[in-house]
Amino acid sequence: MTEAGNVVLAGRSRRLLMSLARPYRSLAVLALALIVIDNAAMVSAPLFIAHGLDTGIARGAEGDWAPLAWTVTGYLTTVGIGVLTTYFFLRVSGRLSQSVLFDLRVRLFAHTQRLSVSFHEKYTSGKVVTRLTGDIETLQELLKGALDQALSAILSVITIAAILIYLDQLLAAIVLVGFVPLALVTRWAQRRQRAGYRRTRVAIARVVVQFVESMGGIRAVQTFRREQRNESVLAVEDGEFASSTIVAMRGMGDYAGLTRLLGNLTTVIVIVVGAWQVIEGNLAVGVLAAYLLYLNEFYGPLDELAQVFNSYQSAAAALEKISGVLEERPSVPEPPDPTPLAQAAGAVRMDHVWFGYGTLPGAEPDRDGGGRVRAVLPEFSLDIPAGQVIALVGATGAGKSTLAKLLTRFYDPSGGTVTLDGVDLRALSDADLRRHVVMVTQEAYLFAGSVADNIRLGRPDATDEQVYAAARAVGLHDFVAALPDGFDTDVRKRGGRLSAGQRQLVAFARVFLADPAVIVLDEATSSLDIPGERQVQQALETVLRERTAVIIAHRLSTVAIADRVLVLEQGRIVEDGAPAQLIAGAGRFAGLHAAWRESLV
Structure with a gap:
């Protein structure tokens, strides 16, 4: 030095x-x-x-x-x-x-x-x-x-x-x-x-x-x-x-x-x-x-x-x-004068968004391939009406997880805007953003402590009755009630006392209690077996009801509950339509669906 x-x-x-x-x-x-x-x-x-x-x-x-x-x-x-x-x-x-x-x-x-x-x-x-x-x-x-x-x-x-x-x-x-x-x-x-x-x-x-x-x-x-x-x-x-x-x-x-x-x-x-x-x-x-x-x-x-x-x-x-x-500064800083958003309907829009890891907001994408940084999402636009459930499918590296990170503002786009009910996510306070937009990942992370405390993470001031109601809504109540200490049972480090499906149900109960307008599910059922997936699928339908949702899934059984399916390739939408409509066609999703059905036989 x-x-x-x-x-x-x-x-x-x-x-x-x-x-x-x-x-x-x-x-x-x-x-x-x-x-x-x-x-x-x-x-x-x-x-x-x-x-x-x-x-x-x-x-x-x-x-x-x-x-x-x-x-x-x-x-x-x-x-x-x-x-x-x-x-x-x-x-x-x-x-x-x-x-x-x-x-x-x-x-x-x-x-x-x-x-x-x-x-x-x-x-x-x-x-x-x-x-x-x-x-x-x-x-x-x-x-x-x-x-x-x-x-x-x-x-x-x-x-x-x-x-x-x-x-x-x-x-x-x-x-x-x-x-x-x-x-x-x-x-x-x-x-x-x-x-x-x-x-x-x-x-x-x-x-x-x-x-x-x-x-x-x-x-x-x-x-x-x-x-x-x-x-x-x-x-x-x-x-x-x-x-x-x-x-x-x-x-x-x-x-x-x-x-x-x-x-x-x-x-x-x-x-x-x-x-x-x-x-x-x-x-x-x-x-x-x-x-x-x-x-x-x-x-x-x-x-x-x-x-x-x-x-x-x-x-x-x-x-x-x-x-x-x-001296490190957040790459997604909270705005000094945030726009208030007390209630959110859940309409999401991505307008000419492009993103490349390692780039700075406002930078230009590498359009001709001559630079060192390539855009993961080049000029991506998407409208999701309030209450609509969309599923994102595509090969690994297509940009699905990047979309999830932008929708939840774990990253800011290098160009373009992501809005919730017409308000740029960068203009929202962290409190408003996290209240209205929630993400559930493949690994439902539970902290050491009681089941009730882990559910209450979505809403710290919730009463016991509200916690029980959230557990009941996702089909978790009877299982937890049968535990040695009920809802006071310690789940241990990373929820090790519960199975993967049970941990995911706790995560869904947490989301249900938080009552967000938008839910992003990133491979939320990919690690579950078939019985566990069916149980979580039922809970998922309850959680997503009357909410805007973006589902990222490799298992096409999860896609069936979506109103709309987007097939991504290299950060671009190559197919867009209702699941039944795309299955009946001869496109990429129809091929993926046919291959999935054959794998079940």
């Missing part, structure tokens, strides 16, 4: 962190004040020691113990203040860091849910899990412990540097000269470690993706004996993560070793020069002792900063990934 790109990423990460900390400014100020007090107490301690050595002991030998008593009292007071400020700082900083992390998790989760389907189709769930867990945990490590160390160390270095200059300018010059190579080493290590930790974030994301996909498809993994192959792939990805981490830690070791070497060399030079000044009578022994104590306190924080620097580089790389997700 270029230097300019690194600057952009770092700036984006800092802006995100500042926006998260802004609501907690008062806590941040209090934490800073506690660090200042703690630092003041810490840097005062060697001054008391110097006073005791140069004044307290000499006066004590003369019988005056007051200076030594004040020295001891002052030193113990600074220790007590340090204990109290550390205790309260840890409480304040813990509350601050956890509040920031809580807000970040909520913001990231909420934003990811709002992003369009196109984002989730290219950005795997494993990467999202990594952003929500591993990356945030890395940031937590920085905020939990390193925040205290970093702020205290920086303040200590500044204040101790000022005191060193005050005590002896010559020795201070030696210390400050040592900062030149230290600054160069720090800059070198920053670039090296940031690049290393960027690789670790990418590598761990790949590990999580491999794990999530393997566990999510465990049936296919075991069916096709893919365990060893998956283990090999995971070993490669995990090995890349391990090697990237080792490289980053090696850089940390190099940095810590070099800073310690520079610190020790500087200390040796200070001892030699300081001892010479004491011998020459230009420096008191107590001052030299205090100077060496301060120098130890000076390089101690630098060692801590080296550790913090390592945590910071890792957290910065994680924050770059998180901020990248937060």
Whole structure:
């Protein structure tokens, strides 16, 4: 990545962190004040020691113990203040860091849910899990412990540097000269470690993706004996993560070793020069002792900063990934001033619509085939009167599922308009659109929880009686009532307690309860056996009654309930008519129907 790109990423990460900390400014100020007090107490301690050595002991030998008593009292007071400020700082900083992390998790989760389907189709769930867990945990490590160390160390270095200059300018010059190579080493290590930790974030994301996909498809993994192959792939990805981490830690070791070497060399030079000044009578022994104590306190924080620097580089790389997700924008944004649509009759129109994956709205289609992007739907127009049920049939890749995504506005057309009762879908609020247009897919997704909760998903405020009525309408009520806990029975993960047909009936009950004007069915019965399909078919007729519906189906038995059939080829309508009319003809649908009938014999 270029230097300019690194600057952009770092700036984006800092802006995100500042926006998260802004609501907690008062806590941040209090934490800073506690660090200042703690630092003041810490840097005062060697001054008391110097006073005791140069004044307290000499006066004590003369019988005056007051200076030594004040020295001891002052030193113990600074220790007590340090204990109290550390205790309260840890409480304040813990509350601050956890509040920031809580807000970040909520913001990231909420934003990811709002992003369009196109984002989730290219950005795997494993990467999202990594952003929500591993990356945030890395940031937590920085905020939990390193925040205290970093702020205290920086303040200590500044204040101790000022005191060193005050005590002896010559020795201070030696210390400050040592900062030149230290600054160069720090800059070198920053670039090296940031690049290393960027690789670790990418590598761990790949590990999580491999794990999530393997566990999510465990049936296919075991069916096709893919365990060893998956283990090999995971070993490669995990090995890349391990090697990237080792490289980053090696850089940390190099940095810590070099800073310690520079610190020790500087200390040796200070001892030699300081001892010479004491011998020459230009420096008191107590001052030299205090100077060496301060120098130890000076390089101690630098060692801590080296550790913090390592945590910071890792957290910065994680924050770059998180901020990248937060800067993603929905490809189908909600309009700023939506057109209200309280009631919908269900008339749908597609006017000169064209669509190509990877294109932007308003772009021109590739009509001559010379470009890289081809239109899946070239200049597609369709009128569906309110209440009409149409079926879309055609070979795989004909554009059926693309039509479904456009009708439900999971994608916006690259050109043309899709309207509901004359209103462009892009002008409708998400609430109005999802209330009036509902999609049922081949895999009826059920969430872990009760049957009633899964039906109520279509209308969260529905009463129990309304839920029961919806189940009764699709022929599901008696089956659910016979379950151990009735409608309170937990369907388990992805509805695993129910059969495919039962899950589909729950999905239809959900739609019936939502009462939309338009229903889009995308292969909703293709995974069912014949008895299950017949049961779902009866429920389907109930759900579609007096509603506009678009049915995408390979099984022509589902098409029989349609008022109208459209046969698609390469994104174009090649046949359009009533099922009986097309069956009686000699076109493509008649051939498909004849082949289907033969397959049943």
